[in-house]
Amino acid sequence: MNTWTIMIYELRRLFSSRSMILNMFLLPLLLIFLLGASLSGVVGDKGSTTIDVVRVAVVNLTGEGYESSAMMDSFLKSTELKDIITPVMVGSREAAESGLRTGKYGYAVVVPPGFDSKVQSGEAAQLEFILGQKSTDNRVAGTVFDNFLRNLNYKQSVAMTLGPEALNVMAPSSTSNEPSVKLGELSEGGYSYTSSQFYAVSMMLMFLLYSGLTVCTSLFNEKENHTLFRINSMPVKGSELFIGKMLGVGVVSIVQCAAIIILTNVLFGVNWGNRPGLLLLFCLLMIVASMTLSIVISMFSKTGASARSVVTVLTVSMTFISGGMAPLPESWVNSIGAFTINHWAMQAILKMMLHADVSQIMPNLGVLSLICLVLFSAAAISYRKVGYHG
Numbered sequence: 001m002n003t004w005t006i007m008i009y010e011l012r013r014l015f016s017s018r019s020m021i022l023n024m025f026l027l028p029l030l031l032i033f034l035l036g037a038s039l040s041g042v043v044g045d046k047g048s049t050t051i052d053v054v055r056v057a058v059v060n061l062t063g064e065g066y067e068s069s070a071m072m073d074s075f076l077k078s079t080e081l082k083d084i085i086t087p088v089m090v091g092s093r094e095a096a097e098s099g100l101r102t103g104k105y106g107y108a109v110v111v112p113p114g115f116d117s118k119v120q121s122g123e124a125a126q127l128e129f130i131l132g133q134k135s136t137d138n139r140v141a142g143t144v145f146d147n148f149l150r151n152l153n154y155k156q157s158v159a160m161t162l163g164p165e166a167l168n169v170m171a172p173s174s175t176s177n178e179p180s181v182k183l184g185e186l187s188e189g190g191y192s193y194t195s196s197q198f199y200a201v202s203m204m205l206m207f208l209l210y211s212g213l214t215v216c217t218s219l220f221n222e223k224e225n226h227t228l229f230r231i232n233s234m235p236v237k238g239s240e241l242f243i244g245k246m247l248g249v250g251v252v253s254i255v256q257c258a259a260i261i262i263l264t265n266v267l268f269g270v271n272w273g274n275r276p277g278l279l280l281l282f283c284l285l286m287i288v289a290s291m292t293l294s295i296v297i298s299m300f301s302k303t304g305a306s307a308r309s310v311v312t313v314l315t316v317s318m319t320f321i322s323g324g325m326a327p328l329p330e331s332w333v334n335s336i337g338a339f340t341i342n343h344w345a346m347q348a349i350l351k352m353m354l355h356a357d358v359s360q361i362m363p364n365l366g367v368l369s370l371i372c373l374v375l376f377s378a379a380a381i382s383y384r385k386v387g388y389h390g
Contacts, residue, residue: 002237006244007251010218014252020214024256028207029263035203036196036268054137055086057096057108057130069115075148085144093130100130106137109145125152193353200270201349202324204260205342208286209315211253212294213308218245219295220304242383246291253287273352278361282345285368289341292375299382318342344368 014020058076060069076087088105090096096108110128112118119125127145131138222228231241261279264270272279294311301307319325322342323332337343348364 002235002240003244003247006241007247010245010248011251014214014248020252024207024211024214024252025259028203028256028260029267031203032196032200032260032264032270033268035199036194052136052140053084053086054106054141055088055104056141057090057099057105058087058111059090059093059096059108060111061093061113069111071116071119071152072111081144084140096130100132103133106132106134107141108132109141119152119156125149125156193350194270196264196268197270197272197353198350200260200264200268200272201346201353202319202322202342204257204283205286205345206315206319206324207260208253208257208283209290209318209341210311211249211256211287212290212297212311212315214249214252215246215291215294216298216301216304216307216311218249219298220307224304246295250287250291253290254284257283257287271353273349274355275352275358275361278358278365279349279352282348282365282368285365285372286341286345288372289368289375292372292379293341295379296375296382299379299386322346341368341371344371 058072075081076085090099090105090108093110096105096110099105100108108130110130112126112128115125115127127149129142129145131142222231261272261283265272293314294307297310298304298307301310318340319342321332322337322340324342324346344364344367348361348368351361351364
């Protein structure tokens with residue numbers, strides 16, 4: 001009963017503090033909104049990817065236009081290219097270069113004289129490409145015409161090696177409805193996290209670590225106000241007082257975590273993935289790690305100010321090193337960042353957002369559980385040696 005009474009008192013004291021409500025509930029939401037909106041083009045998904053139609057100037061040195069090459073004519077008039085390439089017949093190379101400078105065309109292709117006859121006679125299929133002003137147009141059009149030449153040269157080598165009959169065998173079925181070009185995501189299952197999701201995870205973990213400040217304040221509050229002597233004179237064990245205070249801070253941290261998850265989902269549309277049980281487990285482990293780390297620091301600190309300073313420095317340092325404040329190189333995050341508590345929880349939750357398989361998340365769970373076990377053991381040993389008294 002003493003433990004529950006102390007816990008309830010601690011909850012009333014914490015929830016009656018306006019600064020606590022501001023720092024633990026409103027400030028995380030504000031930071032998530034500001035960072036997610038301002039850095040949407042730096043972190044996570046940059047938005048839907050589309051391919052704009054590229055105007056390509058086609059120059060035939062015979063002066064007859066690209067229709068004079070049956071192969072080029074057949075290729076450029078194919079239905080699958082109409083949404084990617086718009087061919088424009090140009091009478092001379094100079095006109096194509098002038099159009100590229102003014103932005104009239106995004107790319108230019110020069111068809112050499114006798115292109116079809118050279119290909120049919122066994123010579124290598126070659127075209128001359130002139131780049132435009134936009135790198136995206138150059139990549140799109142360059143990929144299209146590179147594939148055209150590669151396909152011609154491949155068929156030519158097959159015909160010369162195996163005979164013309166081999167081309168009929170390798171011809172694709174006309175009934176196939178598969179598109180030649182398909183846009184997709186590199187992440188598994190086509191999912192990709194946004195900047196709002198990224199900073200919702202990083203800020204939530206950072207403020208869960210900041211709950212250690214509440215632990216330090218709660219433990220040193222009684223000492224600095226000289227009320228710990230009076231409490232110890234009552235029929236209350238030191239362990240009951242200590243556990244009651246920690247339970248109160250733990251409940252507040254759980255409420256803070258739930259509020260961040262629910263409110264970011266409702267207000268900012270943050271999708272936290274499809275594994276709520278694992279998400280809750282990682283959050284609880286982060287709370288345990290934060291509280292036990294702060295207990296160890298508080299046990300060996302002489303004043304509350306020094307304990308809070310150490311917790312603040314560790315929290316900011318671990319958040320930065322783990323890549324939670326700004327995008328860092330993968331080599332940095334996976335090497336130095338692996339020595340932080342944030343790293344294992346953050347990478348796991350981001351994988352949940354990408355709907356990754358459980359087998360990819362379990363190693364993070366194992367490492368974070370081991371960290372919590374070590375910190376819990378250190379907190380228990382430090383409490384036994386130092387104790388909580390005035």
